[in-house]
Structure formats: structure tokens, C-alpha cells
Amino acid sequence: MSHTAHIPSHRKPRQRATKSALRAGVAGGVLSTIAVASAAGPAQAEPVTQTIEMPTITSGLSTTVAASAQATQQVALHLEAQAHELETQADEDAAAKSAAKKAKKAKDEAVREAEAKKKAEAAAKAEAEAKARAAERASRTSERTTLSAPSSSSGSSSGNSASASAPSSAPSSSSNATGSAASIVAFAKAQVGDAYVAGGTGPNAWDCSGLVQAAYRSVGIDLPRVSQAQSTAGTQVSLDALQPGDILYWGGAGSAYHVAIYVGGGEFVGAQNSSTGTVQRSMDYDRPTGAVRVL
The missing domain is CATH 1.20.5 (Single alpha-helices involved in coiled-coils or other helix-helix interfaces)
Structure with a gap:
């Protein structure tokens, strides 16, 4: 037996001659009918007279548009x-x-x-x-x-x-001042009435040590600028043995806080404070602590 005898054939079976003839006849008849219809002319189509009514949508649209x-x-x-x-x-x-x-x-x-x-x-x-x-x-x-x-x-x-005619208030011992001492006393008295200004050195405003320094400078003597140094600038003298021109100080020697010039007659001239300015007063008004003599 052949090795391929059991495999079925896949070839299509041949159509029978009768079926083919039948199909050919049907096709021919159809074509003949179409030809006859064409020869008779186009058929008259009946006019369309029916009106198609479209749905109305304006009622809802108007409401929406209004809103x-x-x-x-x-x-x-x-x-x-x-x-x-x-x-x-x-x-x-x-x-x-x-x-x-x-x-x-x-x-x-x-x-x-x-x-x-x-x-x-x-x-x-x-x-x-x-x-x-x-x-x-x-x-x-x-x-x-x-x-x-x-x-x-x-x-x-x-x-x-x-x-x-001399003023009765002038100290009697001021006449004892001579030379440089008299010039210092005269300079100090000439400033009475000037204003007191801290740090003032004249010509119209003074502080205490500024006035003393300027008075001594008028006779060519340079003193230190501040009260502490002026209180040790000369020889310490007793308050009972004062002479015109001596420097009076308040506070300790070397730590004095105020100075003035003794002008005789138990009085001094000094730039006191902003309220009184430069004044001439009795030592009893403000008793000094000590004094030094420079001349």
C-alpha cells in the first residue's frame, strides 16, 4: 500500500455540468430583462407631494437663552x-x-x-x-x-x-596787690557778670578753671586747664595767710572740683555755675578747702 493512501485529497470536486448550465441560464434571463427595461425608456417617477414637518425646538431654546x-x-x-x-x-x-x-x-x-x-x-x-x-x-x-x-x-x-567815691564794697586789702597779682585780680574782677558755660574759656563765658587759667595767662603764666591740676600748681598756703591772686580750691588737693581767685578782703571771684555765672563773693558764702600760691 502506498504511504499516502490514507490522506484525503484537498482538491475541490468538479462541478457538475447541469449546475453550470442552470446558472448560465439564470444569468442570461436577468440580463435579458434588464435589456428590455432599458429599451422601453425610463419610467415616469411620481412627484413627491408629502410635506415633512420638522420638530419644534424653539420653546426650550428660548427658555435657556433667557436664563x-x-x-x-x-x-x-x-x-x-x-x-x-x-x-x-x-x-x-x-x-x-x-x-x-x-x-x-x-x-x-x-x-x-x-x-x-x-x-x-x-x-x-x-x-x-x-x-x-x-x-x-x-x-x-x-x-x-x-x-x-x-x-x-x-x-x-x-x-x-x-x-x-570808691565803692564801699571794694575789699580793703585789694590795694595790697601789686605787680602780677594786681593784674590777675583786675582781670578776674573784669569778668564778673559773664556767663558760666562748662568748658568755657572766654571771652564772655567761662567755667571755673577756664577763668583762673585765663587770669594767669594775662601775666604770662601758663596753668593746667582743669581744677584738679590747678589745685596742686603752686605752694599750698593756709586760708589764714591768703594774698590776692592766690588760687582757692574746693575738694582735695589734686582732686578739686572747683577753683576761684582770691581778690583780697576775704572775697573771691569765680565762675560758679550756670545760674549765677561769674561772681565776686565772700569766702563765707562758700568756704574753700585750701589754697595754692603760684606767684
Whole structure:
């Protein structure tokens, strides 16, 4: 037996001749029918007279459009209200800024006016004080000139008259000062009435050590600038043996807090404080601690 005898054949069976003839006849008949219809001419189509009615949708659409328009109008009104509110707020802010600017300007102007007034008052006061000091100095200068006038110019009677015209407040022992001591005393007395200013060294304002230093410098003697050093600048002397021109000090020697110049007659001249200025006072007014002699 052959090895391939059991495998069935896959070839299609041949169609029978009768089936083929039948199919050919059917096809021919169809074609003949089509040909006859074509020869008879096109058939007259019946016109369409039926109207097709489209569904109506405008009722729902109009409602939707109306709702949308109303919503749009509400949004527009809301936006308009917000815009108006923002505009109002902007106007209020601008008004507030303008008011603040005007208030600041008015305040600055008031401050400037107050400062100008204060300066004018201070200048007027300083001018009045300067005039008063100038008048007082002129008076003291006149008195010193009268006291120093030679008695021989008008005889003894004139001398007695000049002595009688001397102020009773002048210390009797001041006439004992001579030379440099007399110049120092005269310089110190000439500054009575000047203002006291911390750190002042003249010519119209002094502190205590500044006045003492300037008085000694007028006769060519340089002293230290501060009270502590001036209290040890010379020889320590007893308060019972003072001479005009000696330096009085308050506090310990080397640690003094105040100094003045002894002018004789139990009195001193010193730049005391901002309230009194430069004064001539009795030692009983403020008893010093000690004294030094430089001359």
C-alpha cells in the first residue's frame, strides 16, 4: 500500500455540468430583462407631494437663552458694583493720602515757626545779656580808672574825694596787690557778670578753671586747664595767710572740683555755675578747702 493512501485529497470536486448550465441560464434571463427595461425608456417617477414637518425646538431654546441672558446681566451688575466699590475705595485712599500730606506739611511748618521763634527769643536774650555785660564792664572800667587816677593831679583834697567815691564794697586789702597779682585780680574782677558755660574759656563765658587759667595767662603764666591740676600748681598756703591772686580750691588737693581767685578782703571771684555765672563773693558764702600760691 502506498504511504499516502490514507490522506484525503484537498482538491475541490468538479462541478457538475447541469449546475453550470442552470446558472448560465439564470444569468442570461436577468440580463435579458434588464435589456428590455432599458429599451422601453425610463419610467415616469411620481412627484413627491408629502410635506415633512420638522420638530419644534424653539420653546426650550428660548427658555435657556433667557436664563443665560439673565445670568449674564446679573454678572454684569455684580462686576459693575465691584468696579464702583473699587473706585470709591481709590477715591477714599487718595483723599486720606492728601489729608495726611497736608497735615504733615502743616506740622512741619509749625515746627519751623516754633524753632524760628525760639531762635529769635534766644538771640534777643543773648543780645540783652551782652548789652548788660557791656554796660557793667564799662561801669567797672570807669570805676577802676577813677581809683587809679594819680592824686597829684588835683591835690590831696581831690585824692580824698576820689577815695570817698570808691565803692564801699571794694575789699580793703585789694590795694595790697601789686605787680602780677594786681593784674590777675583786675582781670578776674573784669569778668564778673559773664556767663558760666562748662568748658568755657572766654571771652564772655567761662567755667571755673577756664577763668583762673585765663587770669594767669594775662601775666604770662601758663596753668593746667582743669581744677584738679590747678589745685596742686603752686605752694599750698593756709586760708589764714591768703594774698590776692592766690588760687582757692574746693575738694582735695589734686582732686578739686572747683577753683576761684582770691581778690583780697576775704572775697573771691569765680565762675560758679550756670545760674549765677561769674561772681565776686565772700569766702563765707562758700568756704574753700585750701589754697595754692603760684606767684
